[in-house]
Amino acid sequence: MAVQNNRLTAEEYEQRFSDIHPPFETRDAALVDANRCLFCYDAPCTKSCPTGINVPKFIKQITTDNLKGAAYTIFSSNIMGGGCAKVCPVEKLCEGACVYNLMEETAIPIARLQRYATEPAIKGQWRMFERKQRTGKKVAIIGAGPAGLSCAHALSREGVDVTIYEKEAKGGGLMTYGIAAYKVTPAFCEEEVSFITGIGGIDIRYNQELGKDILLSALQEEYDAVYLAFGVGLARQLYIPGEQLEGVVDAISFIYDIRNSGFPAVPVGDQVAVIGMGMTAIDAATQARRLGAKEVTLVYRRTQQEMPCTVAEMDIALLDGCKIIWLAAPAEIIGENGKATQLICHSVRLEEDNTGRRQPVLTDEKIVLPVDMVIKAAGQMPFEQLIYENQLHHNGGKIAVTGNGVTSINGVFAGGDCVNGGKEVVDAVQAGKEGAAAILAYLQADCHVSSSH
């Protein structure tokens, strides 16, 4: 059958891509869990949330039927608290630190409660924040992803006028174009963006790409400060023979299509190999299965011990029927008539290097996988060109910053994936907050300087 789209019925698509973490259906159900929360002091869950949401406080507010207060507690630390509740890998964040784990009891379902508290606010587009009086300051932001939106909201609250330049036609960044379809829907992402911009003072200009439609130098002229939040790009090249064959795709583009074109339009093979074992690889593998691929195999150079994804994520792939081949390094993709037919891997042994880190060493043994599709998901590439062109200091393509997102160029700030190389939404939101704080400090100092002249 080979690579083909439209494999399933409308109902099958709907069922396979339905919400993987369904919400509480009733207030009673939410209260059973909310009431289990111990209301810890200096709570480990809060400390393990990158945005520092006061978890015990909002859960307590749920128990007192103060849902509006709960929502405010969440949003005042994390304006994407609604989306984070659906996409955060909580097993390694808040829920992973919940003290119930130490009693060997089920952790409080913090994300689910967070969703319970935020959903009405987003659905109802509650007006929860007031802008301070306009300061007359203007800031340009590149990218309407989590980092850009979070920064924009924090600045707007302080009376700064924000213009966001976004190369896509919709906001949300990878929330809209990257995250697995069974975690968030396009409709939700749109609602979340309008919830955030609902505060006013944030103008998003879509289809505007930095480096093409606009230039940093022009923005520096026009605005008091610039915040770069353009994320990272496509999956890394493998640099192996056969990479150009038909059927070899990049995970980010594959997922972009799923999120952007609708499930039936996305072609998928019968026998799919996914290279990598990070979050993106898992999402590509599970979604390829759900689109109707017969066999999906994840190929990873190291072992479960070293894999970047969490066990919970790996379990999603395993439960979807994906296979994993550990200790295999892709060597070549063989094709017939220009189409991929086989993935050849070296079998790998791990050996400790002089730093004590276990490094993969190729062996002579080969693994041959029959494939009609190969999805590359071994890390994402930074937008190196943008960074070189604008002469930003960087570390291997990641923008170098000091403290709260201060770049090597005066008045230019950065945060999110483009700085950290690709973490989670919640990290990008925090980066946006910190960037806004740095920008506000900069603008204030600036004021001071000009008034003293």
Next chain:
Amino acid sequence: MSVAVIKRIFMADISANFLGIRSPNPYWLASAPPTDKKINVLRAFEAGWGGVVWKTLGSQVKNVSSRYSSVDYNGSRVMGFNNIELISDRPLAVNLKEIAECVRLFPDRAMVVSLMADNNRESWHELIKQVEDTGAHGLELNFGCPHGMTERGMGAAVGQDPEIAARLVEWVMEAATIPVITKLTPNVHSVVPTGRAAVKAGSHALSLINTIQSVTGVDLDTFVPNPNVAGQSTFGGYCGPAVKPIALKMLTTIAQDPVTAKVPVSGIGGISTWKDAAEFMLLGATTVQVCTAAMRYGFRIIEDLCDGLNNWMDEKGFRTLDDFIGRSVPTLTSWEELDMNYHIVANINQDKCIHCGLCYISCEDGSHQAINLSYGNPYNTYTIKEEECVGCNLCKLVCPVDNCITMVEQRHGDEYLNWKEYQRRGGV
């Protein structure tokens, strides 16, 4: 594989003897809706209840609709229960006939009938005569109903005035030939004066407590307190788990008073488990009565009430209830008698600690700043500053982990030192 059949063999005997009123266990259903008709009482007996106090009989009344309300706490429903019901609203003749049938069908169970006649000698005499004809084993005088009846000069109004109570008991004793129990109201400063008056007037026994006057809450949308009767409410009677500590205290004062201590007591108020019952008995109750727990969960709770008590008695080596009834009474003393040399300090078992910080914040804001926080991410470490710890128990009470915080004895001196002696020595 053969399955071993485990037969439960209890050594302890949990049968009760209350003034000669015998029951296979000390659990009676308190006078309330579960005991207001034959089909209820028969099912209760079938389930295993030791006895019942039949719903209070007296003059004809009528109840309103919307009668109960409750207090929920942290997701637990009905921590406290409140009602505005009156005494039995069924015709007296029907009640009497049904009581007789229950006595006949279950002769081994205690049948006590609760009474609240009009305030005159003839009414009481007439009612007692009719009830005794049913074959009932005892009478309980309802001097405790806190609502509805009070306005008519009955119930709690009687129980609040020792003189009136004594007069009524005297009338009752003139006619009664079976044991008489006087049920006390908690809506007084102390239950002892009425208890003494009743005993001096001849009451064979006491029971306590009836319900406590209450307003359980106000509806924040309608602004009407609950239960809502067409936009109004009225003071109700509070019972259920929330009232147990108050009932235990009142029970103890009765058990410690030289006059009232002479008669047996049936303990009531918030009993839901065998543990509650054992506590009432340790503080002097010969039998116990249950209302709210049975209304909430049904008669089936009797199984664990008996089973748990039996197992505990076996574990403690008690053969009969008399082995422990009243055993804890002497340990409740006045504050001045407490040993000032006794000192305990908290100890946190670091292996069990889950780092919730609840001990820290309670001691910090609620008590003596005797817990040290050493920062960690995400888990702080908490240790006791022994020199600051006054041994108040607060941290141990709030700790969610069993036996994580223990109180360790560190006496200030070897000998017993009470307040008077402490003062005599000039406070050292």
